[in-house]
Amino acid sequence: MIRERYLNLGVLALLLALALLARLADQSFTITVLTKVVILALAAAGLNIALGLGGLVSLGHAVFFGLGGYAMGILAFHAQNFAPLELGPLTIAGSKSMPVIWLTAIAVSALAALVIGLLSLRTSGVYFIMITLAFGQMFYYFSISWAAYGGEDGLSIYIRNGFPGLNMLDPIQFFGICFAVLCLVLLFSDRLARSPFGLALNAARQVPVRVETVGLSPMRLKLLAFVISGAITGLAGALYADLNRFVSPTMFSWQLSGELMVLVILGGVGRLIGPVVGAAIFVALEQLLGGLTAFWQIWLGVILLLIVLFARGGVVGLIAPKGVGHD
Amino acid sequence: MTEPVLATHDLTKSFGALRASDGISIDLRPGEIHAIIGPNGAGKSTLIHQICGGLRPDSGSVRLLGRDVTAEGIAARSRAGLGRTFQISALAMEDSVLQNAMLGALGHSGRPWRFWRPAHADADLRARAEDSLRRVGLADHMHMRTANLSHGQRRQLEVAVALTLDPKAFIMDEPMAGLGAEGSALLTRFLDGLRAEAPILLVEHDMDAVFALADRISVLVYGRVIATGSARDIRASAEVREAYLGEEA
Numbered sequence: 001m002i003r004e005r006y007l008n009l010g011v012l013a014l015l016l017a018l019a020l021l022a023r024l025a026d027q028s029f030t031i032t033v034l035t036k037v038v039i040l041a042l043a044a045a046g047l048n049i050a051l052g053l054g055g056l057v058s059l060g061h062a063v064f065f066g067l068g069g070y071a072m073g074i075l076a077f078h079a080q081n082f083a084p085l086e087l088g089p090l091t092i093a094g095s096k097s098m099p100v101i102w103l104t105a106i107a108v109s110a111l112a113a114l115v116i117g118l119l120s121l122r123t124s125g126v127y128f129i130m131i132t133l134a135f136g137q138m139f140y141y142f143s144i145s146w147a148a149y150g151g152e153d154g155l156s157i158y159i160r161n162g163f164p165g166l167n168m169l170d171p172i173q174f175f176g177i178c179f180a181v182l183c184l185v186l187l188f189s190d191r192l193a194r195s196p197f198g199l200a201l202n203a204a205r206q207v208p209v210r211v212e213t214v215g216l217s218p219m220r221l222k223l224l225a226f227v228i229s230g231a232i233t234g235l236a237g238a239l240y241a242d243l244n245r246f247v248s249p250t251m252f253s254w255q256l257s258g259e260l261m262v263l264v265i266l267g268g269v270g271r272l273i274g275p276v277v278g279a280a281i282f283v284a285l286e287q288l289l290g291g292l293t294a295f296w297q298i299w300l301g302v303i304l305l306l307i308v309l310f311a312r313g314g315v316v317g318l319i320a321p322k323g324v325g326h327d
Numbered sequence: 328m329t330e331p332v333l334a335t336h337d338l339t340k341s342f343g344a345l346r347a348s349d350g351i352s353i354d355l356r357p358g359e360i361h362a363i364i365g366p367n368g369a370g371k372s373t374l375i376h377q378i379c380g381g382l383r384p385d386s387g388s389v390r391l392l393g394r395d396v397t398a399e400g401i402a403a404r405s406r407a408g409l410g411r412t413f414q415i416s417a418l419a420m421e422d423s424v425l426q427n428a429m430l431g432a433l434g435h436s437g438r439p440w441r442f443w444r445p446a447h448a449d450a451d452l453r454a455r456a457e458d459s460l461r462r463v464g465l466a467d468h469m470h471m472r473t474a475n476l477s478h479g480q481r482r483q484l485e486v487a488v489a490l491t492l493d494p495k496a497f498i499m500d501e502p503m504a505g506l507g508a509e510g511s512a513l514l515t516r517f518l519d520g521l522r523a524e525a526p527i528l529l530v531e532h533d534m535d536a537v538f539a540l541a542d543r544i545s546v547l548v549y550g551r552v553i554a555t556g557s558a559r560d561i562r563a564s565a566e567v568r569e570a571y572l573g574e575e576a
């Protein structure tokens with residue numbers, strides 16, 4: 001048993017150390033794999049705010065991941081083809097700049113989360129799961145049929161987008177940017193969980209009627225949590241598309257929503273570092289077993305089953321059991 | 328007569344064929360404890376829910392501080408001045424005792440949209456929460472997990488959360504239930520003093536507490552108020568003895 005704070009810092013330090021070692025050994029593939037861990041962790045950290053703090057079992061977070069991906073894809077597509085994007089009276093030249101793409105991804109997915117949240121938060125339990133799943137499928141089929149942006153084949157981007165002052169073609173620099181974003185989001189999540197908003201949201205998850213009885217609206221608290229959550233997962237989607245230099249409808253698929261959920265549950269629902277641990281385990285299994293058998297996900301399933309049956313707090317819960325309250 | 332703080336007018340509520348509230352008109356005046364007694368299933372909690380906004384009446388109205396709040400929800404009525412405790416504790420069990428009280432203080436502050444500074448570092452929230460925990464005798468248990476509190480301590484915490492709201496009227500659904508003789512006596516003494524801060528509508532089965540505290544008592548049977556009066560009147564009423572006190576006397 002160790003203190004949660006040390007575990008959190010340790011996991012992040014380990015990730016960073018592995019990437020730097022890989023850089024020294026000139027293993028750029030390993031750096032790319034570690035970058036994937038970081039980006040999936042970021043996407044799951046987004047989900048963790050809705051799921052872990054708000055208790056919102058969303059099976060539609062691929063919507064935000066995909067929107068972030070397509071925000072990147074569409075902006076870069078117009079920039080690389082020198083074909084401005086016509087939006088009624090508005091003409092956008094497209095962009096190859098990461099900060100611009102990120103802000104767009106965040107804005108678009110936050111807006112989508114607001115609309116989806118308003119419609120689905122009226123329900124709860126299985127109905128909430130089903131509605132979020134249905135939204136995911138809507139976006140998936142829409143993207144498949146959107147021929148202008150590649151339809152089923154998706155969109156390829158020739159070269160990775162840029163970040164002012166850095167060379168994003170260098171794997172370790174791109175890793176560094178993603179890692180920094182992850183750390184900032186985790187810091188924000190940590191503060192959020194302890195803030196007045198987090199206190200109220202935490203109670204709204206457990207006993208909504210108590211929150212109402214002190215004069216607050218559980219609905220609004222959960223809606224904002226859902227929006228923040230969607231925005232973070234959207235940002236991760238933009239980075240993921242940049243990692244692969246490719247977006248396709250699979251980013252909207254319900255399997256992806258399920259995978260994000262698996263990452264959070266593996267690591268530990270509502271635990272700050274849970275998504276990072278979950279993503280690391282997931283990618284490690286994929287890399288280690290994926291080469292040996294096409295059915296590596298069966299082993300993932302076995303591990304998930306063991307976690308759900310014997311360790312409800314996930315891997316983080318096993319290593320650092322949760323205390324009460326926090327000062 | 329002074330203006331009542333809270334008043335219901337002709338509240339009616341049916342669940343299918345069951346009339347859980349049948350034309351209930353009661354009021355709560357400044358400085359008083361008004362007890363509602365009645366057998367199990369009489370409709371006491373149903374009345375409380377309609378007063379606090381968790382249930383919409385089929386007809387009738389609820390006025391709080393002279394304003395009709397019948398159309399408003401739980402949160403709006405709490406902000407308007409209701410401080411309510413639940414018959415079955417509704418607390419965040421995973422959280423600490425202090426966090427539950429701080430939630431009340433946060434509701435009272437009306438400023439939940441703060442995302443960066445830890446709630447525990449907010450001296451105002453903390454002072455208000457700790458003060459109300461101290462008043463109900465939970466000061467030594469502030470950092471305990473709420474799920475680990477005894478049944479009686481949870482009742483105390485319910486009262487503490489209501490205190491953080493500085494309500495204009497307290498609505499308490501069986502606060503003594505399961506407290507034991509000593510706990511009941513302590514809470515009785517506490518409520519006795521509390522009425523000076525805000526009047527209390529008290530649903531309670533503990534007749535010793537009711538007769539010790541109540542300025543007025545209403546007797547609810549099958550959704551109807553069959554009598555309202557002073558403790559002495561109610562004790563003397565033959566109809567009440569037959570309908571309710573009979574078994575106990």
Ligand SMILES: Nc1ncnc2c1ncn2[C@@H]1O[C@H](COP(=O)(O)OP(=O)(O)OP(=O)(O)O)[C@@H](O)[C@H]1O
Pocket residue numbers: 342345347365366367368369370371372373374414
């Ligand atoms: N949501 C509901 N749906 C159907 N029937 C209900 C509902 N709520 C309460 N009832 C019924 O209405 C009647 C009044 O219930 P209520 O809980 O108000 O009684 P009470 O006086 O508070 O009883 P107790 O002393 O046991 O707390 C009971 O017969 C109960 O079964």
Ligand SMILES: [Mg+2]
Pocket residue numbers: 371372373414500
């Ligand atoms: Mg009751």
